[in-house]
Amino acid sequence: ILNVEQSPQSLHVQEGDSTNFTCSFPSSNFYALHWYRWETAKSPEALFVMTLNGDEKKKGRISATLNTKEGYSYLYIKGSQPEDSATYLCAFILGYGGSQGNLIFGKGTKLSVKP
Amino acid sequence: DVKVTQSSRYLVKRTGEKVFLECVQDMDHENMFWYRQDPGLGLRLIYFSYDVKMKEKGDIPEGYSVSREKKERFSLILESASTNQTSMYLCASSLAGIVYEQYFGPGTRLTVT
Numbered sequence: 001i002l003n004v005e006q007s008p009q010s011l012h013v014q015e016g017d018s019t020n021f022t023c024s025f026p027s028s029n030f031y032a033l034h035w036y037r038w039e040t041a042k043s044p045e046a047l048f049v050m051t052l053n054g055d056e057k058k059k060g061r062i063s064a065t066l067n068t069k070e071g072y073s074y075l076y077i078k079g080s081q082p083e084d085s086a087t088y089l090c091a092f093i094l095g096y097g098g099s100q101g102n103l104i105f106g107k108g109t110k111l112s113v114k115p
Numbered sequence: 116d117v118k119v120t121q122s123s124r125y126l127v128k129r130t131g132e133k134v135f136l137e138c139v140q141d142m143d144h145e146n147m148f149w150y151r152q153d154p155g156l157g158l159r160l161i162y163f164s165y166d167v168k169m170k171e172k173g174d175i176p177e178g179y180s181v182s183r184e185k186k187e188r189f190s191l192i193l194e195s196a197s198t199n200q201t202s203m204y205l206c207a208s209s210l211a212g213i214v215y216e217q218y219f220g221p222g223t224r225l226t227v228t
Contacts, residue, residue: 004157032214043119044158044205046216089158093214102173103217105157 004092006106013080014114020076021109023090027071032093034103035064035075039086047075047088080113087111118142119220121206127226134193136223138206144218145211147189149173149181152203152222161204164189165211196227 005024013019025033035047048057053068061078077084087110091103122137140147148163150173160173162181170181178200182190189208193200203224207217 034216036217036219043219043221044207044217046218049214049216051214091158102160102163103158105159107155107157 004090004104004106006088006090006109008109009107010110010112012112012114015081017080017113018076018078019080019111020074021088021111023073023075023092023106025071025073025090025092025104026094027069029094030068030071030092033066033073034091034093035073036089036091037086038089038108044089077111080111082113082115085111085113119206119208119218121204121220121223123223124221125224125226127228128193128196129228130197132193132196132227134196134225134227136191136193136204136206136225138189138191138208138220139187140189140208140218141187142208142218143186144208145186146209146215146217147183148207148209148217149179149189149191150205150207151175152205158205161191193225196225198227201225201227 007022032051036044038044048064050066055066057064064075066073087108089108091105119140128134149161150158159175164170164183180192203222205222206220209215209217
């Protein structure tokens with residue numbers, strides 16, 4: 001059974017704090033990793049799709065890094081704002097050669113940012 | 116903007132009823148997916164489709180079937196609803212290929228009594 005582990009499960013920070021979360025996944029047969037943000041009462045929204053070892057992606061104050069050899073990705077939020085409050089999901093795709101790989105989701109990290 | 120819509124936000128059905136959840140996307144995406152979200156668990160894939168009339172089982176297909184007669188529409192069918200199918204159901208779509216981000220609908224919270 002393939003597992004994607006996210007830590008911490010939840011995080012409470014003050015506005016202005018910088019924070020980071022971890023996504024761990026099996027390092028063999030890696031194909032791609034997705035990050036999504038899911039705000040309460042909204043749809044999950046894609047942040048990044050990462051495929052290459054050493055990839056770094058950035059969108060505004062949010063950035064992510066990828067280490068496929070050791071099987072982890074970090075998501076960083078610089079200067080957290082209340083609107084960053086959401087559950088952050090990572091999802092791993094196993095490259096087993098089929099044309100359609102399933103996304104295997106972690107349980108998410110729930111971030112709460114207090115004003 | 117990509118839009119994925121689902122037929123209902125909230126649905127209450129009785130045990131044994133046949134339930135249809137509809138999903139429509141407007142971006143001509145080849146791939147469509149059905150997930151369920153339960154407390155303490157990650158999103159789990161029920162079924163996906165990579166073309167009209169094509170379907171593949173995901174991780175938890177038991178008790179469900181799907182239909183994709185048109186490219187933009189993907190239906191999830193609960194043949195005989197049971198209480199353990201009470202859950203949040205999310206539909207998603209993406210371009211062909213597995214590296215493309217998925218676009219999600221707002222979800223349908225289904226309660227089976």
